[in-house]
Each structure stands twice: as C-alpha cells, then as structure tokens.
Amino acid sequence: MVKLKVFDVEKKAILIDNTKDNPNNLDTISINIIDFDGEVYILKTLVYPDLNLMEVLRNAEFHMGHCGGMALCASCHCYIEKDNIKLIDISSEEEDMLDQLFTFNQTKSRLICQIPLEKSLDGINIRIVKD
Amino acid sequence: MLPKSSQLKQLIRMIKTDILIIGAGPCGLFAVFEAGLLKMRCHLIDYLPQAGGQCSEIYPKKPIYDIPGFPKILAGELVENLMEQIKPFKPGFTLGERVEKIKKSQDGLFHVTTSLGTKHISKVVVIAAGLGCFEPRKPNILNLSMFENKGIDYIIKDPMVYKNKKVVISGGGDSALDWSIFLSNNIASEVSLVHRRESFRGHPDSVEKVNQLSKEGKINLITKAEVVDIQGNDNLQLLKIKSDNQIFDLSADFWIPLFGLSPKLGPIANWGLNLDKNAISVNTLDYSTNIEGIYAIGDINTYPGKLKLILSGFHEAALMSQSAFKHVFPDGKKSFKYTTVLGQIEGF
Numbered sequence: 001m002v003k004l005k006v007f008d009v010e011k012k013a014i015l016i017d018n019t020k021d022n023p024n025n026l027d028t029i030s031i032n033i034i035d036f037d038g039e040v041y042i043l044k045t046l047v048y049p050d051l052n053l054m055e056v057l058r059n060a061e062f063h064m065g066h067c068g069g070m071a072l073c074a075s076c077h078c079y080i081e082k083d084n085i086k087l088i089d090i091s092s093e094e095e096d097m098l099d100q101l102f103t104f105n106q107t108k109s110r111l112i113c114q115i116p117l118e119k120s121l122d123g124i125n126i127r128i129v130k131d
Numbered sequence: 132m133l134p135k136s137s138q139l140k141q142l143i144r145m146i147k148t149d150i151l152i153i154g155a156g157p158c159g160l161f162a163v164f165e166a167g168l169l170k171m172r173c174h175l176i177d178y179l180p181q182a183g184g185q186c187s188e189i190y191p192k193k194p195i196y197d198i199p200g201f202p203k204i205l206a207g208e209l210v211e212n213l214m215e216q217i218k219p220f221k222p223g224f225t226l227g228e229r230v231e232k233i234k235k236s237q238d239g240l241f242h243v244t245t246s247l248g249t250k251h252i253s254k255v256v257v258i259a260a261g262l263g264c265f266e267p268r269k270p271n272i273l274n275l276s277m278f279e280n281k282g283i284d285y286i287i288k289d290p291m292v293y294k295n296k297k298v299v300i301s302g303g304g305d306s307a308l309d310w311s312i313f314l315s316n317n318i319a320s321e322v323s324l325v326h327r328r329e330s331f332r333g334h335p336d337s338v339e340k341v342n343q344l345s346k347e348g349k350i351n352l353i354t355k356a357e358v359v360d361i362q363g364n365d366n367l368q369l370l371k372i373k374s375d376n377q378i379f380d381l382s383a384d385f386w387i388p389l390f391g392l393s394p395k396l397g398p399i400a401n402w403g404l405n406l407d408k409n410a411i412s413v414n415t416l417d418y419s420t421n422i423e424g425i426y427a428i429g430d431i432n433t434y435p436g437k438l439k440l441i442l443s444g445f446h447e448a449a450l451m452s453q454s455a456f457k458h459v460f461p462d463g464k465k466s467f468k469y470t471t472v473l474g475q476i477e478g479f
C-alpha cells in the first residue's frame with residue numbers, strides 16, 4: 001500500500017488497477033480519489049475514447065451516475081484539485097446543477113460526468129462529495 | 132394530469148389492498164396494470180407529491196428513445212400515458228409520505244407504515260423504489276431539524292398552508308420561481324426569494340415574471356445572498372441572511388429551501404432484505420426477494436445482467452404479477468390471456 005496525500009488527507013491508498021487488459025495499447029493514467037467515507041484510492045485506468053471521468057469511477061464501483069451523465073443528478077459531484085491540469089470549462093447545464101448544491105465550492109466543484117477522459121488528467125486529485 | 136397529494140389526501144388512515152407498491156415511478160405504475168389484468172387491486176406510496184419517479188422529478192422534458200413502440204416520447208408524457216393506462220384499475224395513492232416500516236404478521240399480511248403514520252395492510256408488497264427515496268437537499272445549517280415541519284418545508288404539498296403567512300423561498304430553479312409567483316398571488320402575505328447568484332436558471336418566462344413582481348413590490352427579491360442561520364421558539368420566526376458579507380434579519384413564518392431532491396436508499400436498508408450494494412437481490416424467476424410475499428422490481432433490484440432500464444422494469448412487473456397471484460388468491464386459478472383477447476380492459 002502506498003501512502004498518498006490527497007487534499008489535506010494523508011493515508012494509505014487502496015490500489016485499483018484496471019489497466020491489465022490492454023490489447024489496443026491505450027494510454028494509462030492514474031487518478032487519486034478520496035471517497036466520502038475518507039478512504040483513499042489510486043485508480044489506474046486506460047484512456048478509453050468516449051468515456052468520461054464519472055464512467056471510469058462508476059466502472060470501478062464508485063456509487064455515482066444516476067442520470068447517466070446528463071448533469072441532472074449531481075451524484076458525481078466532486079471537488080477537484082487541479083494543480084497543473086487544465087479541465088474543460090463548466091457548461092451552463094453543469095453550472096445550473098452545481099448551483100443547487102449546498103456543498104458547492106466555487107473553485108473546486110465539478111460534475112465529473114462532464115469531464116472527458118483524457119491523458120492530461122494523469123495524477124488528478126478527486127474528492128467525492130456526499131450529497 | 133398527475134395526481135397531487137393535496138387532491139388525494141387520504142381521509143381513511145388504514146388502507147387495505149391486495150398489492151402495496153412502494154414507489155410510483157414508471158415500473159410501480161405499470162405493475163398496477165399487470166396486476167389489474169389478474170384482478171388484483173393496488174395501492175401506491177411515494178414520498179414525492181406526484182407520480183412518475185425519476186421521469187417526473189429529474190427529466191420530465193427529456194425525450195426517451197428506447198420505449199418499445201414509441202420512437203420518441205417525453206419522460207413526462209410516458210408517465211401521463213401510464214396513468215391513463217392504469218386508470219381502469221383505480222389504484223390508490225399515498226403521496227408525499229415515505230415508507231418507514233414493513234411488518235409481516237402471523238397471518239401473512241404485511242403492515243406498512245409511513246412517515247406520517249398512515250397505515251396500510253396488504254397481501255403482497257412490491258418494492259419499486261428506484262434509486263431510493265427522493266429526499267430534499269438540505270442546507271447545512273445548525274438547528275435545521277428543530278424547525279422541520281415547524282416553519283421549514285422542503286416540498287410544498289398544500290399551498291394554502293401559507294395563506295397570509297410570511298414566506299421565504301430559497302433557490303434559483305423553476306420550482307423556486309414558480310412557487311414564488313404562485314404564493315405572491317394573494318396567498319402569502321409576504322414572499323421573499325433568496326438566491327445565491329444574481330441570475331436565475333429557470334424558464335425565461337418565469338424569470339421575467341419574478342422580476343416584474345419584484346418591481347411591483349409583490350416579491351422581495353434578495354440575490355447574491357443565502358440563509359446562514361435560523362431562529363425561533365417553537366416555530367420558525369427569523370432568518371439571518373448573508374449578502375455581500377453583511378448579515379441582516381428577515382422575519383419569516385415559513386422558509387422553503389428548494390434545492391432539488393436526490394435519491395437515498397433510506398429505510399429500505401432496515402427491512403431485512405438481502406441487499407447487494409444499494410440494490411435488493413431478487414430471484415429472476417419472479418423478482419421475489421428473500422422475504423416471501425415481498426417482490427422488488429425496476430431500478431431497485433439487482434441480479435446478474437441487470438439493466439436499469441424502464442423496459443426491464445416493465446418486464447419484471449409482468450412476471451412479478453403472475454407470481455403474486457398465488458399470494459392474493461391462494462385458491463384461484465389464473466389463465467394467461469392477451470389484452471387483445473380480453474378486448475376492452477375491464478377495470479374495477
């Protein structure tokens with residue numbers, strides 16, 4: 001187990017490696033996640049085309065994605081620490097949904113179903129917010 | 132028109148039926164039809180004040196493309212059609228109440244109690260609870276629970292409760308706008324609308340109407356602001372509003388925070404059912420659970436290969452009804468008939 005610092009939490013991280021089967025030689029990235037119960041995970045995933053960040057986490061059995069990724073349910077609301085990672089801009093649909101959340105944080109809140117999976121997300125820090 | 136809880140207010144506090152359906156989403160509604168064909172009466176309970184589950188609450192205006200026979204249908208229309216289709220079977224509704232407890236008595240009957248104490252007795256229980264009970268997103272404010280139902284409401288069931296009262300609504304979406312407009316029209320004595328941002332994300336007509344009413348002095352519009360504290364004795368009396376880093380008082384009989392609803396598994400976890408993550412494990416033969424007489428259909432159930440689709444829930448409703456028949460009519464003999472053979476649907 002690796003000790004990982006995500007946001008202000010430093011804890012032993014559970015590794016989820018979903019990269020073993022890679023016949024198409026896709027890029028691999030690593031995502032650091034704190035679940036809302038405080039558990040820390042390192043999720044290694046292939047950069048599949050046409051997937052978003054919510055789908056990758058849902059496939060790894062994180063409980064989210066009720067609306068299928070339409071920015072309508074906020075089950076995928078996360079705080080994101082960007083560092084040097086440039087994220088796609090917030091659309092008005094995403095802003096509308098975020099606006100309903102009391103846990104909304106001006107600088108960190110995103111609905112991760114609106115963030116396409118890309119190589120540039122490697123090393124991103126995500127904290128899943130309990131609705 | 133979907134039924135509103137106020138119109139369907141249950142005067143009788145003990146409701147008896149053959150099949151009690153927890154959740155009035157599309158799958159619960161269609162179960163009424165399948166059960167009705169076998170002459171079983173149904174009663175539905177939902178925490179939402181209207182039927183339709185996710186289709187009504189999350190995406191009524193979005194088109195669905197995978198309902199067989201409908202190349203495209205709005206989710207809200209699908210619910211209206213389902214309501215029309217089950218009309219002959221005269222289902223009962225307990226709306227705006229959450230099912231808290233299920234107890235099975237020695238005679239095999241189920242006793243089901245809601246959050247408001249309404250009691251139901253049935254031979255069969257069908258859990259069609261979807262993603263769980265839609266619960267309001269609650270503001271993160273100290274003492275909130277002290278004033279719930281004593282001045283703080285998250286869902287408006289009967290607008291006349293606010294007659295001649297000072298009402299504060301929070302939120303920036305359609306429901307906050309629509310209710311502000313509605314209550315300012317000779318119902319509440321004072322309506323204030325508090326919103327975190329300057330702009331509203333509701334329907335442009337509603338936004339314009341609210342701005343107009345604000346100019347006329349009928350709605351007290353407070354933007355770039357939020358409620359940060361609540362005070363009162365037995366009932367709510369005062370809200371503290373923060374705006375531009377300043378805090379001011381606003382006197383209020385009611386505060387209605389309208390920040391949408393999100394589904395939570397809730398009490399289902401305490402009913403002794405076999406759960407797999409957040410879903411109820413079922414036998415795919417008839418979608419029965421580990422408790423004899425309790426079935427689970429739609430998004431709430433799980434089995435190998437489960438697809439959370441309306442289509443799957445409809446199929447599950449049909450098989451469940453065939454199996455539930457033996458509990459409702461232990462000595463009865465059912466014969467399978469197409470609806471085309473039956474001709475006109477004969478209701479109750």
Ligand SMILES: Cc1cc2nc3c(=O)[nH]c(=O)nc-3n(C[C@H](O)[C@H](O)[C@H](O)COP(=O)(O)OP(=O)(O)OC[C@H]3O[C@@H](n4cnc5c(N)ncnc54)[C@H](O)[C@@H]3O)c2cc1C
Pocket residue numbers: 066067068070072073153154155156157158159160176177178179183184185186189190194195196197228229230231259260261262263264265397398399428429430431439440441442444
């Ligand atoms: C944005 C979006 C788009 C979708 N698009 C499609 C699509 O294109 N095609 C498709 O097939 N499906 C689609 N779905 C999924 C579809 O809506 C669901 O599969 C369907 O609504 C499930 O129906 P249900 O009756 O099982 O549950 P729900 O619709 O979730 O209804 C369950 C009801 O049970 C109530 N409830 C739960 N617990 C309790 C309790 N303890 N007491 C009282 N009431 C309770 C809830 O309040 C809720 O109203 C979509 C979903 C979303 C959110």
Ligand code: FES
Pocket residue numbers: 054064065066067068069070071072073074075076077097111112113114
């Ligand atoms: S999955 Fe529903 S908002 Fe992202």
